[in-house]
Amino acid sequence: ARSNFFWSFVFLDITKRDAIFAVYAFARHTDDIVDDAPSRAEARERLAAWRADLAACYRGEPQSDITAALLPVARDYNLPQAYFDDLINGVEMDLTKTRYATFEELETYCYRVASVVGLICIEIFGYSDPRTKEYAISLGMALQLTNILRDVGEDADKDRIYLPQDELGRYGCDEEGILMARYDSAFQEMMAFQCERARSYYNKAAAVLSESDQKQMFPAETMGRIYYAILRKIEQRRYDVF
Numbered sequence: 197a198r199s200n201f202f203w204s205f206v207f208l209d210i211t212k213r214d215a216i217f218a219v220y221a222f223a224r225h226t227d228d229i230v231d232d233a234p235s236r237a238e239a240r241e242r243l244a245a246w247r248a249d250l251a252a253c254y255r256g257e258p259q260s261d262i263t264a265a266l267l268p269v270a271r272d273y274n275l276p277q278a279y280f281d282d283l284i285n286g287v288e289m290d291l292t293k294t295r296y297a298t299f300e301e302l303e304t305y306c307y308r309v310a311s312v313v314g315l316i317c318i319e320i321f322g323y324s325d326p327r328t329k330e331y332a333i334s335l336g337m338a339l340q341l342t343n344i345l346r347d348v349g350e351d352a353d354k355d356r357i358y359l360p361q362d363e364l365g366r367y368g369c370d371e372e373g374i375l376m377a378r379y380d381s382a383f384q385e386m387m388a389f390q391c392e393r394a395r396s397y398y399n400k401a402a403a404v405l406s407e408s409d410q411k412q413m414f415p416a417e418t419m420g421r422i423y424y425a426i427l428r429k430i431e432q433r434r435y436d437v438f
Contacts, residue, residue, distance in 0.1 A: 205415050236291050
């Protein structure tokens, strides 16, 4: 994922590239807080301190190297603090939720951890058509859903199931089957449905991206192509992600 990120943004001019990397450093550190903490309680404490650092950054008083680098970027590109708060809230969901009852719940998670990053990025890329915000939201959804589908087995090893519980039931899949890596016809049908939904978000993004903003969105389109290829690979393997 880190190499995908690098190749998507390497052709930006240096000012915008540095701005994107400052945002990426913030997002990466937010992830690492949860991944590296020795306990959930410790992770919550660290996220609370990180929120406080973000708030201090927006007051012009950053408390860390990462937020010090973010401060001029947030000012120069007029990035709303709410986007970064949403990102922290999304990552925090991984501390409290290991199951998602419905797609609506999952949609909230995907918006927070992926779509808001897209909304931040387009402010740095620059755009003229307001529908480009819809593009960023839909592409973010597509990328995160692709991540989820690729990592079903890896997440199951951590006792995490992001696939909506009601949809598993509709296809005759159960939680135990996923945790035990049961690759049967019911699982394949359910995954085909999930892949089609992810594709629908790639299509939604493509449908609203206006010609006037296509050039500026080149890095996002590059990322989209990389992840769409991952989705196709999942389908070509007949949804075997264990």
